[in-house]
Structure formats: structure tokens, C-alpha cells
Amino acid sequence: MSSKEDFLQSIRAGLAKRTPTAYPYIPTFEQAGIDLKAVFEKNLKLAAVDFYDVSSVEEAQKIMQERLPDVKVVCSATDEWEGNKDIDAVEQPRDLDDVGLGVFRAELGVAEMGMIWVTEKSLKVNALGYLSQHLAVLLDPAEITENMHTAYQRPGLLDANYGCFVMGSSATADIGAVLVRGAQGAKSLTLFFLKTKDDETGK
Amino acid sequence: MKVALFVPCYIDLIYPEVAIATLELLEKYNIEVIVPLNQTCCGQPTANEGDQENSAKIEKAFAENFQDLDVDYIVGPAGSCVKQIRQHFDAIPQTEKVTAMRAKTIELVQFFTDVLKITDFSNISFPHTIAIHNSCSSIRGLHITSRSEWMEPRYNKTEELLNSIKDITIKHIDRPDECCGFGGTFCVTDEAVSAKMGQDKVSDYVRNGIEYVVSPDMSCLMHQKGVSDKEKTNLKFLHVAQILNNGPF
Amino acid sequence: MKKVNVEKNAAEFIYQDDIHVTEHDKNLWNARQKRDTAAAQIPEWEELRNLASAIKEHTLTHLDQYLEQFVTNAEKRGIKVHFANDAAEHNAIAYEILSSHRVKNIIKSKSMLQEECGMTPFLEEKGIGVLETDLGERIQQLSEQIPSHIVMPAIHQTKEDIAKLFAEKIGTDPNNTDPASLNTAMRNNARPKFLLADAGMTGGNFAIAETGTFVVCTNEGNADLTASLPPLHIASIGIEKILPKAEDLGVFIRILSRSALGTPATQYTSHFTGPREGAEMHIILTDNGRSKRLAMDEFWKSLKCIRCGACMNTCPVYRRSSGLAYGATYSGPIGIIIDPTFDAKKYSELPFHSSLCGSCSEVCPVHINIAEQIMDWRKVMMKNKEVDFSRRMAFKAVGVMLGHPKLFRAVEKVAYNAINILPEAITENKTLDPWAAHRKLPDVKKETFREWYIKNRKNNEQ
Incomplete structure (x- = not known):
């Protein structure tokens, strides 16, 4: 209800008392010779993420069937993994409420945090990442960056309307300060290291 | 070397043995010690309450006692009072003399550790299990x-000095740097929280x-001892100078 | 507004039983220890804190420019930006957006700014249903209490309290106090409501000027559900949340959750740069006293706060008081220095609820001089005569006495073998009860050091 000008005016009035300070140089704190995948895996473990090196989607699918035999509805946002609920047919995000396993390919992994980066491109419907009871995520092991500094330096990282660093499943410690996984979002996240297929786009 | 001894008000009144131990200890190391006899207090009780008007009166008295002395250092056996002088003490005009006195x-x-660089007290024995409380x-x-x-x-640094004492056992409690709840005037204006913090500290020792x-x-210890005595523990409380000087206890 | 009696509230928290204060202290101290462990694993931790502080100070001292840049970039991406000078405007804007979309029910994730503005009661009064989706916030909503901690809103309640609450409100077994079961019960209760909400509201932890992005950090996934389900997303963002560049986030994301809970990051770090297809996105940029604070020499640095709660976890007084004792949106050390900027009378006692141990300043990831500001607020309260008359008079007596050496000696004599002068002089009712209830009085020696000195070191007498 205030105009932008009035609003900025009161800030300028406050700033009259302040002396401008300089913007610091921010290093990326990269360490020479670290094994990005090993660090990433160590931090995935801390985030309670189970991970597997697989050479095919079928292998990953088999692992998920063993891990979650009761899951009925599988919805995938990546063409590599065929589910039984077509994400392109979803009209409203809430239609994903019945999804037992949501599947997508993450765009980036951050070694320092054991995090993955997803956007509306990888999720197709953003709610897939949160309404699904469980998640299976593919990641190209070549797409691991060292830390948050190097991650944010990726060109175009924030070009997407929505992007999220996801560190494992949802969690809360709001009752008795006891850590519980599966608060409102996904109850588990399983990660598969699987190279992106370059030339077999048709498959 | 010549120093002035700064004896905080509550030490003068309640813990004279701490001031005696400090004086004797300094004298042992051939330091010339003068004691301004009209000193009262550093002004912390009022300054901590944000009461600049009354702090000014106390600070003025302190400056009158110390600012004109020809000494190398003003030594105080009380971290919290020394911190008050060094880092607050801003209720009176900061003349050159006042800033030099504060510094x-x-x-x-x-x-001992930084100026005299004396850390060896192996001539003293204290065959007990102690915990260090740095305020x-x-x-x-x-x-x-x-x-x-x-x-x-x-x-x-306190441990550095005490480590050299013969037969001493220094134990680290669970929360060594947790505030004991004295906090100056806080200990009476916020009695419930202060007492609870003191009780938790005493339990940690026990x-x-x-x-x-x-x-x-000693100010923290006054509060801690008060709690400890009320709870009838066997804990005993000493100023570091009393151990380094081997008394008076 | 009635003055908050924080000392009395804290005493009630302590004396209610032996369980609450013990659990509260233990859980928060645990968080502090986890923070230390997490920080120790980052070799450049101290450099990160310095950087975070410098970035914040730079941004705040160029706030008009960065804010303008943020607005331009957000609007370019199709976000509608609104400007609220105060809480009333914030709430009115939120209501206007909601009512123009015929919204009946909203889901919201945690936002301290919306708390600060009293938005939920305002909207509920207007007939809009508000569902808190963060578990802790939901517990507090059902308890009809304000959050007691910035990051852990219900930390003052035991799991037994919550089992009882859920039994009453959502029909769980009152004897089942298992946190996992209670969490599942709430998940199952809340999810269907998420699906039906007409709008979602969030806060924002950071807002990036160069891209127009705002960032929300959560652990439960509730902010992402809030943003990804309904067709309308409104975010309330305080003007101090602005950062110049995306790369600044590298610094802040690395320190935020490590400082708060000792985890590397929150489970979700969500970046919103534009509305999703077919949905609308609004930002309510809110001042509510912040530009005034920017002009306050002693207190402007509190605007650097990133709401991690580390100062609360480390504060020995907060841990034994619970956040509710402060009677304010912000509690603990950061609350003490922020709350009086909203209402100096109501919160005039808060600056005195501190032992001045200083741990808050030392733990702060953006180097806010919290303890110093607590002292500065005491000075303000004393000067403005916001402090009780009896307390002021007592200090006057102390000032007179300690400012006059002869008078001090005389009083020492009176106190001789009787009582400790300092606590007596500052006790409001002139009795020693506040000392003696839980503490023995120290002995007063027959001879002061001064007397001993005159007797034993006559030569040095001045």
C-alpha cells in the first residue's frame, strides 16, 4: 500500500546515518585433490541417503522394488525411468497425492553437503519432490560440485523459476528434540549414480 | 617493576585473604606494590544496570585513586572488575590520563602469563582435585x-599456571565455560534463573x-559457594592467588 | 501495553516442575554442542563468519540500491512485489491479495515476519482459515501459544505435553509419547488439508538482488508443499533479508543450519525466482520499523540477524526461562535487542534478563555485538526511566556510596559482621530474600584488607 518511492525514502533516511562499507572478496575454499564422489557419499550417509552405483535404470528399478515392495504408484519425471502414473497427464499438483515413489534426475550434487539440486525442469511438477512418499533420484557422477560456493557459481543456476537443494528426506526434531525422518515431505530418498545417456535420447 | 594493586570492593570486605595472597605473591616476585587506600569499586554494579549517571561518580573515584600513579601496571585479582575498567568505564570523559590508566x-x-611470563609454580603443592572456573x-x-x-x-592461561603446581589434579567439568549465574546485580534481580544456573554449576562439579x-x-565463587553451602555439598572455593601463594586460605 | 515481567515468567517456568527446565536446557545445549562440532569441521569457519558479517554490513549500508535491484529483477520474472511500511499494511496487503482470489483457506510455512505482524489472528478474524504446516508451529498453533524459539518453536514443551495436546486435538493415544508416532499422526492429519488450500504463504530467509530470487530454508518440506500445491504463493520478506549476489548464498547456506542445529544445511534450500506455470507469486516487502532501526547507531547491526537461533541455544538464561517468558515474537538474546525497537515500554525489562555472559555475541554467525547492545538498551531504559523506581533509587544509593570513599568505609563498618552490602543495596524490597532463598550469605571478615594492610604494610601507606 506504500509506494515503492515512499518505501525507499524511509530506508534512505535511515541510511543517512550509516557509512557505506565495502563488499568483500569471497573465495571458493576449494581443496586441492579431493575425491568429490567420496566426499559426496560420506555426506549422503550423514543425510541418511542410501546410494548405489548402477549401470542401468533397470538395475535401479530392481533395487527400489526390493526396498519398497509395497509401493503401488510410481511417477517419474525422467524419460529414462518408466512409472505407472504419467506425470504429463497430471492436471493439478495435488493429483500427485497418491504417489508412492517419485523419480527424477537431479541436475547437480554438492559434495560438502550431500545435497542434490533439482528444478522445475527435473521435476516437471514441483510437487513431485514433496508429495511423493519416497524418492528415487538419478545423478550423473560427473555432475558433483565441491561446495556451496562452487555450486552457486554454476552459470544459470538460478535461471529456473524454482530450484531446490535437497539434502535427503524431510526431517523434524520439533517433538522432544528427537530427529524423525519423514515430516511433511518424502520419507526417504535413494540415490543412484548413473551416467546421463548422451546419444541414445530415443530410449 | 612497580604496580598498583586494585582491590575490588567485595574482596576488601568479604575476601581480604585473596587480596593478601595477591599482594604477597607479587612481592615474592620482587614487584613493588602500592595500594591506593581510598579505592572503592570499578563501577560495574551500576554500569551493568545501564546507570551511567551513578557509574560516573564511581568511575571518578576510581580515576582519582589510580590515574596519577607512577606505575607500570594496575593489577587486579578479579577478571570481571578488570574487564569493566578495560572495556567499559565510559561514564566519565576519556581524558588521556583515563585511557592510559585503563590500558x-x-x-x-x-x-603472570603475559607480562612476567612466569608459569612455573612447581615449588607449591596442592594435592587435590580441582576444577577451574574462569569467569x-x-x-x-x-x-x-x-x-x-x-x-x-x-x-x-589459568590452567597453564595451575598445571605446574605439584600433586594437583585438574578436571574439566561438563560445561566449563557456562555462566554460573552470578552476573552481578542479576543474581538478585533475576533470582530464580540465577539460582538455577548456580545449582546446575554446582551439580556439574559434584x-x-x-x-x-x-x-x-571471587564474585562468581561468592554466588557458587552460596549455592553449594545451601545444598550442603563439600565443595570448597579458592581464588587462584591463594593456591599460587600457598595461602592464606 | 502491559510491561512483560520476564523474571517472573522465567521463575514460573523453572518452578513448574523438575522436568521442563531440565529438558529445555539439555536439548538446547545439545544444539549448541552440535553447532560446535559442525563448525569445527569447516577449516574456514571463522573466515565464513567474517564474510557473512561483511556482506550483511555492506548490503545494509547500500540497502536502497539493492532493494531496488531486487524489485526490478523479481518483477521482470513475473513476481508481483508489494511494499508494507508496517505490520498493519503487511496484513492488509496479504488480505487484499487473498480476498481478491476468493481464498478461504491458506497453508503457511514458518515466517517470523508474519508472526511479528500478527498476521494469523488478523486473517482468521477476517474469516480465512490458516494452517501452520511446520510441525513445531502447528503444535504452537494448537496450543494457542506463540513460538518460543526461532527455529524450534515448541522446544519448551515435552513430548508428554505434545502427546496430551494431540490426544485432545487430533485424537491420538495420550499415552503414546513416541515422537515418530506423533509426527506420523500429524502428517496424516495435515496432508489432506494441504491439498485443499487455496493459497500458500511462506517467509524468506534471503533475497538476491541480482536475480530477484528469494530463498526459503526448511527441514520438513512444508514450505515446498506450500509453494508447489496451491495456485497462489505469497512470501513475506523483511527488507534486511536482501543479499547482493547469488554467490553470497554460498557463505550463508554454509553457516545457517550449522549455527542453528549443527546440521550441514536444512533438508531443503528452496529458490523462488518466478511463479510456476499457471500460478501467481507475490512478495510483500516489509519494513515494520527496520528502516528506523537502520538509523540507530547502537542497534542497527541487529539487522544483520539471519534468525539461526544460535544465541538462544547458547544463552544460559534463555535455556532456563523458555522463550515464552519474554512475551514477544523474538525471545532470547536476539529478542532482547530487537523487541524494544517495537515497543520500548512493554519490553523494558528484557535487557535486564541477562547475566551478560556474552556467549551470544561470540556464537553469532554474523558477529552481531548482542551483549553490547543489551548493555546499551539498559542505558536507554535507565535514561528513559523505564526501570522501576525502587531499582533506580537503589542504584543511586550504590552510586553515592561507592563514589565517596569515606562513606564507603563507613558503610563497610556498618556492614561489618552483618551482611554483604552490595546485594542489600540493590534489592528492591531491602530484604535479603532474593539472595538467601537458594544461597547462603558469605561471611564478612572481622578485618577488611584495607585494615590488614594498614596494620601490616605501614610503610607503604599513602
Whole structure:
């Protein structure tokens, strides 16, 4: 209800008392010779993420069937993994409420945090990442960056309307300060290291 | 070397033995000590309450006692009072004399470790299990130890001195740098929280089998001893100078 | 507004039983220890804190420019930006957006700014249903209490309290106090409501000027559900949340959750740069006293706060008081220095609820001089005569006495073998009860040091 000008005016009035300070140089704190995948895996473990090196989607699918035999509805946002609920047919995000396993390919992994980066491109419907009871995520092991500094330096990282660093499943410690996984979002996240297929786009 | 001894008001009245121990200790190391006899207080009780008007009166009295002395240092056996002089003490005009006086005021442990560089007290024996209580002012104000909040190299100047004492066992309690709840006027204006903090501190000592609590700050110990005596524990409380000087106890 | 009696509230928290204060202290101290462990694993931790502080100070001292840049970039991406000078405007804007979309029910994730503005009661009064989706916030909503901690809103309640609450409100077994079961019960209760909400509201932890992005950090996934389900997303963002560049986030994301809970990051770090297809996105940029605070020499640096709660976890007084004792949106050390900027009378006692141990300043990831500001607020309260008359008079007596050496000696004599002068002089009712209830009085020696000195070191007498 205030105009932008009035609003900025009161800030300028406050700033009259302040002396401008300089913007610091921010290093990326990269360490020479670290094994990005090993660090990433160590931090995935801390985030309670189970991970597997697989050479095919079928292998990953088999692992998920063993891990979650009761899951009925599988919805995938990546063409590599065929589910039984077509994400392109979803009209409203809430239609994903019945999804037992949501599947997508993450765009980036951050070694320092054991995090993955997803956007509306990888999720197709953003709610897939949160309404699904469980998640299976593919990641190209070549797409691991060292830390948050190097991650944010990726060109175009924030070009997407929505992007999220996801560190494992949802969690809360709001009752008795006891850590519980599966608060409102996904109850588990399983990660598969699987190279992106370059030339077999048709498959 | 010539120093002035700064004897905080409550030490003068309640813990004269601490001032005696400090004086004797300094004399042992051939330091010329003068004691301004009209000193009262550093002004912390009023300054901590934000009461600048009344602090000014106390600070003026302190300056009148110390600012004209021809001494190398003003040594005080109380971290919290020394911190008050060094880091606050801003209710009176900051003349050259006042700032010079403030800059040469130093806490006893740091006077030994940093100025005299004397840390060997192996001629003294104290065959007991002790815990060190460095006051919040000493830790976070004077940096007498490293701060647990900071990822910095670990050190503890009080422990450095006491480590050399023969037959002493120094134990680290669970929360060594947790405030004991004295906090000056806080201990009466916020009685419930202050007492609870004191009780938790005393439990920490008892749980860790401590016999003596040793500190460069008697004000915290006054509160801790008050709690401990009320709870009828066997804990005993001493100023670091009393151990380094081997008494009076 | 009635003055908050924080000392009395804290005493009630302590004396209610032996369980609450013990659990509260233990859980928060645990968080502090986890923070230390997490920080120790980052070799450049101290450099990160310095950087975070410098970035914040730079941004705040160029706030008009960065804010303008943020607005331009957000609007370019199709976000509608609104400007609220105060809480009333914030709430009115939120209501206007909601009512123009015929919204009946909203889901919201945690926002301290919306708390600060009293938005939920305002909207409920207007007939809009508000569902808190963060578990802790939901517990507090059902308890009809304000959050007691910035990051852990219900930390003052035990799991037994919550089992009882859920039994009453959502029909769980009152004897089942298992946190996992209680969490599942709430998940199952809340999810269907998420699906039906007409709009979602969030806060924002950071807002990036160069891209127009705002960032929300949560652990439960509730902010992402809030943003990804309904067709309308409104975010309330305080003007101090602005950062110049995306790369600044590298610094802040690395320190935020490590400082708060000792985890590397929150489970979700969500970046919103534009509305999703077919949905609308609004930002309510809110001042509510912040530009005034920017002009306050002693207190402007509190605007650097990133709401991690580390100062609360480390504060020995907060841990034994619970956040509710402060009677304010912000509690603990950061609350003490922020709350009086909203209402100096109501919160005039808060600056005195501190032992001045200083741990808050030392633990702060953006180097806010919290303890110093607590002292500065005491000076303000004393000067403005916001402090009780009896307390002021007592200090006057102390000032007179300690400012006059002869008078001090005389009083020492009176106190001789009787009582400790300092606590007596400052006790409001002139009795020693506040000391003696839980503490023995120290002995007063027959001879002061001064007397001993005159007797034993006559030569040095001045």
C-alpha cells in the first residue's frame, strides 16, 4: 500500500546515518585433490541417503522394488525411468497425492553437503519432490560440485523459476528434540549414480 | 617493576585473604606494590544496570585513586572488575590520563602469563582435585582462555599456571565455560534463573568429583559457594592467588 | 501495553516442575554442542563468519540500491512485489491479495515476519482459515501459544505435553509419547488439508538482488508443499533479508543450519525466482520499523540477524526461562535487542534478563555485538526511566556510596559482621530474600584488607 518511492525514502533516511562499507572478496575454499564422489557419499550417509552405483535404470528399478515392495504408484519425471502414473497427464499438483515413489534426475550434487539440486525442469511438477512418499533420484557422477560456493557459481543456476537443494528426506526434531525422518515431505530418498545417456535420447 | 594493586570492593570486605595472597605473591616476585587506600569499586554494579549517571561518580573515584600513579601496571585479582575498567568505564570523559590508566589495568593471571611470563609454580603443592572456573568476563572479555564459540587454537592461561603446581589434579567439568549465574546485580534481580544456573554449576562439579573450585574471580565463587553451602555439598572455593601463594586460605 | 515481567515468567517456568527446565536446557545445549562440532569441521569457519558479517554490513549500508535491484529483477520474472511500511499494511496487503482470489483457506510455512505482524489472528478474524504446516508451529498453533524459539518453536514443551495436546486435538493415544508416532499422526492429519488450500504463504530467509530470487530454508518440506500445491504463493520478506549476489548464498547456506542445529544445511534450500506455470507469486516487502532501526547507531547491526537461533541455544538464561517468558515474537538474546525497537515500554525489562555472559555475541554467525547492545538498551531504559523506581533509587544509593570513599568505609563498618552490602543495596524490597532463598550469605571478615594492610604494610601507606 506504500509506494515503492515512499518505501525507499524511509530506508534512505535511515541510511543517512550509516557509512557505506565495502563488499568483500569471497573465495571458493576449494581443496586441492579431493575425491568429490567420496566426499559426496560420506555426506549422503550423514543425510541418511542410501546410494548405489548402477549401470542401468533397470538395475535401479530392481533395487527400489526390493526396498519398497509395497509401493503401488510410481511417477517419474525422467524419460529414462518408466512409472505407472504419467506425470504429463497430471492436471493439478495435488493429483500427485497418491504417489508412492517419485523419480527424477537431479541436475547437480554438492559434495560438502550431500545435497542434490533439482528444478522445475527435473521435476516437471514441483510437487513431485514433496508429495511423493519416497524418492528415487538419478545423478550423473560427473555432475558433483565441491561446495556451496562452487555450486552457486554454476552459470544459470538460478535461471529456473524454482530450484531446490535437497539434502535427503524431510526431517523434524520439533517433538522432544528427537530427529524423525519423514515430516511433511518424502520419507526417504535413494540415490543412484548413473551416467546421463548422451546419444541414445530415443530410449 | 612497580604496580598498583586494585582491590575490588567485595574482596576488601568479604575476601581480604585473596587480596593478601595477591599482594604477597607479587612481592615474592620482587614487584613493588602500592595500594591506593581510598579505592572503592570499578563501577560495574551500576554500569551493568545501564546507570551511567551513578557509574560516573564511581568511575571518578576510581580515576582519582589510580590515574596519577607512577606505575607500570594496575593489577587486579578479579577478571570481571578488570574487564569493566578495560572495556567499559565510559561514564566519565576519556581524558588521556583515563585511557592510559585503563590500558595498563591487567588481571592477575594474565599479568603472570603475559607480562612476567612466569608459569612455573612447581615449588607449591596442592594435592587435590580441582576444577577451574574462569569467569565469563575473563573468558569472553579478557580472553584468559580460548572461547569455545570460536574455532581458534585452544588455551587456558589459568590452567597453564595451575598445571605446574605439584600433586594437583585438574578436571574439566561438563560445561566449563557456562555462566554460573552470578552476573552481578542479576543474581538478585533475576533470582530464580540465577539460582538455577548456580545449582546446575554446582551439580556439574559434584558429578565430576571436584574438591576445590579455583577461579581468578571471587564474585562468581561468592554466588557458587552460596549455592553449594545451601545444598550442603563439600565443595570448597579458592581464588587462584591463594593456591599460587600457598595461602592464606 | 502491559510491561512483560520476564523474571517472573522465567521463575514460573523453572518452578513448574523438575522436568521442563531440565529438558529445555539439555536439548538446547545439545544444539549448541552440535553447532560446535559442525563448525569445527569447516577449516574456514571463522573466515565464513567474517564474510557473512561483511556482506550483511555492506548490503545494509547500500540497502536502497539493492532493494531496488531486487524489485526490478523479481518483477521482470513475473513476481508481483508489494511494499508494507508496517505490520498493519503487511496484513492488509496479504488480505487484499487473498480476498481478491476468493481464498478461504491458506497453508503457511514458518515466517517470523508474519508472526511479528500478527498476521494469523488478523486473517482468521477476517474469516480465512490458516494452517501452520511446520510441525513445531502447528503444535504452537494448537496450543494457542506463540513460538518460543526461532527455529524450534515448541522446544519448551515435552513430548508428554505434545502427546496430551494431540490426544485432545487430533485424537491420538495420550499415552503414546513416541515422537515418530506423533509426527506420523500429524502428517496424516495435515496432508489432506494441504491439498485443499487455496493459497500458500511462506517467509524468506534471503533475497538476491541480482536475480530477484528469494530463498526459503526448511527441514520438513512444508514450505515446498506450500509453494508447489496451491495456485497462489505469497512470501513475506523483511527488507534486511536482501543479499547482493547469488554467490553470497554460498557463505550463508554454509553457516545457517550449522549455527542453528549443527546440521550441514536444512533438508531443503528452496529458490523462488518466478511463479510456476499457471500460478501467481507475490512478495510483500516489509519494513515494520527496520528502516528506523537502520538509523540507530547502537542497534542497527541487529539487522544483520539471519534468525539461526544460535544465541538462544547458547544463552544460559534463555535455556532456563523458555522463550515464552519474554512475551514477544523474538525471545532470547536476539529478542532482547530487537523487541524494544517495537515497543520500548512493554519490553523494558528484557535487557535486564541477562547475566551478560556474552556467549551470544561470540556464537553469532554474523558477529552481531548482542551483549553490547543489551548493555546499551539498559542505558536507554535507565535514561528513559523505564526501570522501576525502587531499582533506580537503589542504584543511586550504590552510586553515592561507592563514589565517596569515606562513606564507603563507613558503610563497610556498618556492614561489618552483618551482611554483604552490595546485594542489600540493590534489592528492591531491602530484604535479603532474593539472595538467601537458594544461597547462603558469605561471611564478612572481622578485618577488611584495607585494615590488614594498614596494620601490616605501614610503610607503604599513602
